[in-house]
Amino acid sequence: xxxxxxxxxxxxxxxxxxxxxxxxxxxxxxxxxxxxxxxxxxxxxxxxxxxxxxxxxxxxxxxxxxxxxxxxxxxxxxxxxxxxxxxxxxxxxxxxxxxxxxxxxxxxxxxxxxxxxxxxxxxxxxxxxxxxxxxxxxxxxxxxxxxxxxxxxxxxxxxx
Amino acid sequence: xxxxxxxxxxxxxxxxxxxxxxxxxxxxxxxxxxxxxxxxxxxxxxxxxxxxxxxxxxxxxxxxxxxxxxxxxxxxxxxxxxxxxxxxxxxxxxxxxxxxxxxxxxxxxxxxxxxxxxxxxxxxxxxxxxxxxxxxxxxxxxxxxxxxxxxxxxxxxxxxxxxxxxxxxxxxxxxxxxxxxxxxxxxxxxxxxxxxxxxxxxxxxxxxxxxxxxxxxxxxxxxxxxxxxxxxxxxxxxxxxxxxxxxxxxxxxxxxxxxxxxxxxxxxxxxxxxxxxxxxxxxxxxxxxxxxxxxxxxxxxxxxxxxxxxxxx
Numbered sequence: 162x163x164x165x166x167x168x169x170x171x172x173x174x175x176x177x178x179x180x181x182x183x184x185x186x187x188x189x190x191x192x193x194x195x196x197x198x199x200x201x202x203x204x205x206x207x208x209x210x211x212x213x214x215x216x217x218x219x220x221x222x223x224x225x226x227x228x229x230x231x232x233x234x235x236x237x238x239x240x241x242x243x244x245x246x247x248x249x250x251x252x253x254x255x256x257x258x259x260x261x262x263x264x265x266x267x268x269x270x271x272x273x274x275x276x277x278x279x280x281x282x283x284x285x286x287x288x289x290x291x292x293x294x295x296x297x298x299x300x301x302x303x304x305x306x307x308x309x310x311x312x313x314x315x316x317x318x319x320x321x
Numbered sequence: 322x323x324x325x326x327x328x329x330x331x332x333x334x335x336x337x338x339x340x341x342x343x344x345x346x347x348x349x350x351x352x353x354x355x356x357x358x359x360x361x362x363x364x365x366x367x368x369x370x371x372x373x374x375x376x377x378x379x380x381x382x383x384x385x386x387x388x389x390x391x392x393x394x395x396x397x398x399x400x401x402x403x404x405x406x407x408x409x410x411x412x413x414x415x416x417x418x419x420x421x422x423x424x425x426x427x428x429x430x431x432x433x434x435x436x437x438x439x440x441x442x443x444x445x446x447x448x449x450x451x452x453x454x455x456x457x458x459x460x461x462x463x464x465x466x467x468x469x470x471x472x473x474x475x476x477x478x479x480x481x482x483x484x485x486x487x488x489x490x491x492x493x494x495x496x497x498x499x500x501x502x503x504x505x506x507x508x509x510x511x512x513x514x515x516x517x518x519x520x521x522x523x524x525x526x527x528x529x530x531x532x533x534x535x536x537x538x539x540x541x542x543x544x545x546x547x548x549x550x551x552x553x554x555x556x557x558x559x560x561x562x563x564x565x566x567x568x569x570x571x572x573x574x575x576x577x578x579x580x581x582x583x584x585x586x587x588x589x590x591x592x593x594x595x596x597x598x599x600x601x602x603x604x605x606x607x608x609x610x611x612x613x614x615x616x617x618x619x620x621x622x623x624x625x626x627x628x629x630x631x632x633x634x
Contacts (some may be wrong), residue, residue: 247519294509295508295509295510295511295521295524296508296509296510297494297496297501297508297510297511298510298511298512298513298521299499299501299510299511299512299513299525299533299534299535299567300498300499300511300512300513300515300518300535300537301498301499301513301515301535301536301537301539301540301565
């Protein structure tokens with residue numbers, strides 16, 4: 162009866178390759194975003210993963226490198242365990258777009274996830290990623306844990 | 322800090338404490354939750370409320386409670402009386418059959434939420450105080466109906482778990498997601514956006530001790546989005562005017578109760594009345610996405626709302 166239920170596990174895929182003066186590039190081996198894009202929601206914005214296209218003149222002023230980052234996590238819905246993929250575009254430490262997509266694993270969840278991915282996206286655009294650091298969330302969804310952990314991973318990844 | 326996570330009664334719980342809770346105390350917490358469910362869950366055929374529903378069909382029915390269960394019943398029923406009076410009968414504990422009539426007749430985990438449904442709304446028993454009474458440790462139900470304590474039951478349970486841990490030193494948080502009770506733990510808390518749960522509509526700097534409840538119509542939706550679990554007892558149909566509410570109060574039961582009331586006419590007035598005697602703040606979102614908030618929320622230090630015109634400095 163005692164169950165420590167961890168609501169999410171994560172895997173990270175860095176879609177953006179970055180080149181810094183004197184820095185290193187991290188590219189993930191399985192780089193195609195297509196694996197994670199389901200049919201019913203918008204596809205994440207991504208910059209090219211080919212390092213040769215990125216200008217070597219990029220200078221960074223914030224602790225977080227510009228680019229597009231995706232992290233995924235699992236979360237619990239009434240219908241079962243689903244997968245959520247969060248893609249965040251960073252420019253100068255500021256989130257310029259957030260996209261959340263999911264991979265329904267049970268047919269009942271399709272409608273449910275559709276409600277998350279569409280919706281008012283203005284609330285977060287313009288907030289520095291550090292301002293999402295809260296101690297916890299008051300909300301009635303069952304997915305907050307998955308999202309917060311995905312964002313933590315994105316932060317770690319973006320700090321390179 | 323120690324963190325205990327578990328799943329119980331369809332909810333993810335987190336208990337944070339300064340030190341790890343001893344094994345015996347953890348067991349008491351789980352037993353408390355299970356016993357509560359065994360009394361009050363309308364999804365269990367063997368629960369007290371199910372037995373009362375069956376027996377009250379033919380004649381008046383009654384159940385014998387333990388002293389502590391009677392104390393819970395008394396607290397809940399008296400709070401329900403206030404909620405009913407304030408909302409003109411829209412909130413009622415005898416509302417279980419109205420939820421079932423719309424299709425929410427089993428544990429939500431067993432529903433197929435995307436299945437299209439066309440159900441006939443069934444009004445609740447709104448004048449329930451004559452039909453559901455507590456005398457000492459006897460709970461009597463004289464009308465055929467099914468009790469559902471969803472308007473404030475989870476909040477009460479969070480309070481009881483919190484009280485069970487009264488002797489545990491230091492900071493403490495009992496977090497059942499939408500219902501939280503805490504002490505010695507000031508915190509920045511994001512208020513989850515009901516339409517996009519990756520976002521927050523605002524942030525509140527919660528005082529070190531108290532409770533917060535969040536309620537939203539997206540939490541339990543079925544019938545391919547047509548129905549949700551916050552229903553108006555007068556019509557038996559889901560409310561349409563509001564999408565979400567957030568409340569800060571001194572106990573989780575009262576926060577939960579007010580969070581429900583705010584979906585109905587009379588809810589804001591009730592909040593006003595309660596705030597004469599205790600610290601209360603609240604917000605709610607209308608169905609068009611706009612936010613309404615209490616004066617007390619505006620006066621909170623460190624409160625932020627991500628809306629035009631709110632000064633977040």
